Amino acid sequence: MTIKKLHILAFLPIFALFFSCQEKNKETNSLANINQVSYNFHIRPILSDKCFACHGPDANKREADLRLDTEEGAFAALKESPGKFALVSGKIEESEVYHRITSEDPGELMPPPESNLALTENEIALIKRWIEEGAQYEPHWAFTRAEKPAVPEGTEWANNEIDQFIYHKMLEKGLEPNPKAEPYELIKRASLDLTGLPPSPEVLDRFKDFSGEFTYEDLLDGLLSDPSYGEKLAVLWMDISRYADSYGYQDDNIRTQWPYRDWVIHAFNENLPYDDFITWQLAGDLLPNANKEQILATAFNRNHKYTEEGGVIDEEYRIEYVLDKTNTFSKGILGITMECAQCHDHKYDPFSQKDYYEFFAFFNNTPEKGYEGDVSVSKPAKTPVLWMDHEDLSGIMDFINYQDTTKLSVSVMGELEGEEKRTTYILDRGVYDAPSVPVSASTPASILEFPEDLEANRLGLAKWTVNRDNPLTARVFVNLIWQEIFGTGIVKSAGDFGMQGDLPSHPELLDWLAVDFMENGWDIKRLLKQILSSATYQQSAxxxxxxxxxxxxxxxxxxxxxxxxxxxxxxxxVLASSGLLHQELGGPSVKPYQPEGVWEAASSGRGVLATYVQDTGKSLYRRGLYNFIKLTVPPPKAIIFDASNRDQCEVGRGRTNTPLQALVMLNDPMVLEASRVLAMNLGTQFNDDSEAIEHAFKRILCRDMKPEEQDLLESYFEDQLERFENNQDQIKPTLEVGEYPIDPSQETARNAALMQVIVSLYNLEETITKI
Structure with missing residues (x-):
């Protein structure tokens, strides 16, 4: 062993002692900062981690017939110790829980040593104080009506109420905010957040330091009014609505749901209030005098997978489709894991199996079939279908980008009436052919009782969903928007606001934003501008x-x-900074470059999607939103960068860091083609190599180069120029990548060298990172 390693080992005990002291200080401080111990925010997380395995909702694993997850169970007399109680309000000495968690007897200590679980000193102190304060249980925070809390006292740092809540939490942790970001950082950050596109050099120069004619507010207003705004936000909603261009399952043939995507883009750009946005998608067909746009919105419910395999049981798959609608609604709009109750009562949240099938009943009366027959013919839309002709497309639905002369069809919702209406049953263990008790359409009382004056159909469900008293809808959506901007929601588990989900980091801010959102007409653009105007958002990274x-x-x-x-x-x-981006709004999906054989390897070999037919021309240079998604073979490049595979509702994406991502950026034909096109355009525009490199840098990284960066890139350019001048046979293979036309006179060593510089710029971490 080396002397260096011995020295490190010698200091390990000191390091351990230091971090132990730090942790104890941290715990002591956290307890001192708590005015009132809360069951929801302080006690339940401890009990859930350390106690519920044996004393929680799972009856099969419960020990001593003691439940600590309910007030009734926790305050009941202990069956194994007559006359004693687990908890006694305000009385530590009479509360067996406290004696057991502080016992020095291994046979009495809870959690038992063999469980490998242990309470920290801080956790024990919290439980002690909670009992002393009355051991009050609370309804789950997310299922209580959102009220607008008082805004903490202001600070000079704050731009709006968001900052006052944020700063108050910072002070509790002994933290101070970062300085304000540089203007170029804010311009790029806001542009990426609101449009998904980088700012052009002209925009960067126009706004500069925001001290002139054009202000930061002007920037936000311009970005929010840009049609690209709707495209950016639509990516989130495509994940939630599990949009795809094929049916899934084995044959996985083509379908035409893309007009629904055009509608979502249109709705965001027109700033359709979120309550209407949800109502139209859930029940646009049931609105009085519903028009075709409102009916088209209901395609939200029909984006799930469909089987086209012969021999399937029709009712089995019809039930699968209704289950998917129910689960998508509960996860994407309400942020709850309702699907857990398909087969049995929810173990953690207050949802019974009966509650689940009462939700299910709202979606169970569409004239949809599990299988439409004739496996040799794949229909672009399944029953019920909305047909659109050119009169529609030049009228109320002129936002749909359709150039063909044939009629357009989309799968939408319809409703069975009268004697055709189905009876919904609780399905024993969730099995399609095991109906048991009949139920009527309703909603869980633990969230909000279904008002008697509402229609017992999807329109009634939509009204219940956007009711001011519904505790979930606004909270869930403002949390999704927060997640879009900051990467993590105020509630980290954006699809699970239930008891096993994460607690909100800033519960008062979440409630304030949710109520403010509802009070101001469910205005999405206003919410985004509010967040981006905050000092919190404008900090340095x-x-x-x-x-x-x-x-x-x-x-x-x-x-x-x-x-x-x-x-x-x-x-x-990449496409926008290179000048290749074709900014056509909406329209059918496109098939860009893709590795050979990937598609066919997972294909059944039948139908129009049996082989991959790459698009050409402008279609190759459209935004990622429009890439064709075949459910059995999602776009491989997108999946490498953590895109949703769209086979179910997703409310958030992971962000991994893998070697494959670096390989894509180095070898993807789109990146190389974009580099080549930008190199040739700059080579023509600038005679001076340094100016060309400087302009490329600003287009791609959205800032000016530092002197050391300029020296490095110019040196690399000279190395590459020498390489190509000495190896003329390498120029043509390097430049002839992609289908964008190339002028043979531009196949020069200079352009090839400049292309290599641009490829390196696209491969910088800063390029594909929002900072």
């Missing part, structure tokens, strides 16, 4: 040692987050 020590995950937002762009936005940035 610089990370300090203190940040990493106290708040490594940036939960308290003392800095702007550093987030790798989504798969679609990486494609958009």
């Amino acid at each position: 610089e990370i300090t040692k203190e940040h990493l020590a106290v708040d490594p995950e940036n939960i308290y937002l003392v800095r702007a987050p550093r987030l790798r762009l989504t798969a679609e936005n990486i494609q958009d940035l």
Whole structure:
């Protein structure tokens, strides 16, 4: 062993003691900062981690017939110790829970040593204080009506109410916010967040330091009014609505749901209030005098997979489709894991199996079939279908980008009436052919009782969903928008606001935003401008040692987050910065470059999607939103960059860091073609090599070069220029990538060298990171 290693080992006990003291100080401080111990925010997380395995909702694993997850169970007399109680309000000495968690007898100690679980001193102190304060249980925070809390006292740092809530939490943790970001950082950040596109050099120059004619507010207003705004936000909704261009399952043939995507883009750009946005998608067909646009919106419910395999049982798959609609609604709009109750009562949340099938009943009366027959013919839309002709497309639905002369069809919702209406049953263990007790359409009382004056159909469900008293809808949506901007929601588990989900990091801010959102007409653009106008959003992304020590995950937002762009936005940035992007709004999906054989390897060999037919021309250079998604073979490049595979509702994406991502950026034909096109355009525009490199840098990284960066890139350019001048046979193979036309006179060593510089710029971490 080396002397260096021995020295490190010698200091390990000191390091351990230091971090132990730090942790104890942290715990002591956290307890001192609590005015009132809350069951929801302080006690239940401890009990859930350390106690519920044996004393929770699972009757099969429950020990001593003791439940600590309910007030009734916790305050009941102990069956194994007559006359004693687990908890006695305000009385530590009479509460067996406290004696057991502080016992020094291994046979009495809880959690038992063999469980490998142990309470910290801070956790024991919290439980002790909670009992002393009355051991009050509370209804789950997310199922209580959202009220607008008082805004904490102002600070000079704050731009709006958001900052006052954020700053109050910072102070609790002994933190201070970062300085304001540089103007070029804010311009790029806001542009990527609101449009998914990088700012052009002209935009960067126009706004500069925001001290002139054009202000930061002008920037936000311009971005929110840009048609690209609707495309950017539509990516989130395509994941939630599990949009795809094929049916899934084995044959996985083509379908025409893309007009629904055009509608979503249109709705966001027109700033359709969120309550209407949801109502139209759930029940546009049931609105009085419903028009075709409102009916088209109901395609939201029909984006799930469909089987086209002969020999399937029709009712089995029809039930699968209704289950999917129910689960998508509950997860994407309400943020709850209702699907857990398909087969049995929910183990953790207050949802019974009866509650689940009462939800299910709202979606169970569409004239949809599990299988439409004739496996040799794949229909572009399944029953019920909305047909659109050119009169529609030049009228109320002129936002749909359709150039063909044939009619267009989309799968939408319809409703059975009268004697055709189905009776909904609780399905024993969730099996399609095991109906048991009949139920009527209704909603869980634990969320909000279904009013008697509402229609017992999807329109009634929509009204219930956007009711001011519904505790979930607004909270879930503002949390999704927060997640879009900051990478993590105020509630980290954006699709699970239930008892096993994450607690909100800033519960008062979440409620304030949710109520404010409803009070101001469910205005999405206003919500986004509110967030982007905050001082919280406008902070620098610089990370300090203190940040990493106290708040490594940036939960308290003392800095702007550093987030790798989504798969679609990486494609958009490369195409836009190179000048290749074809900014056509809406229309059918396109098939860009893709590795040979990937598609066919997972294909059944039948139908029009049996082989991959790449598009050509302008279709190759469209935004990532429009890439064709075949459910059995999602776009491989997008999946490498953590895109949703769209086979079910998803409310968030992971952000991994893998070697495959680097390989894509180095070898993808789109990146290489974009580099070549930009190199040739700049080579023509600038005679001076340094100016060409400087302009490329600004287009791609959205800032001016530093002197050391300029020296490095110019040196690399000279190396590459020498390489190509000495190896003329390498020029043509390097430049002739992609289908964009190339002028033979531009096949020069200079352009090839400049292309290599641009490829390196696209491969910088800063390029594909929002900072």
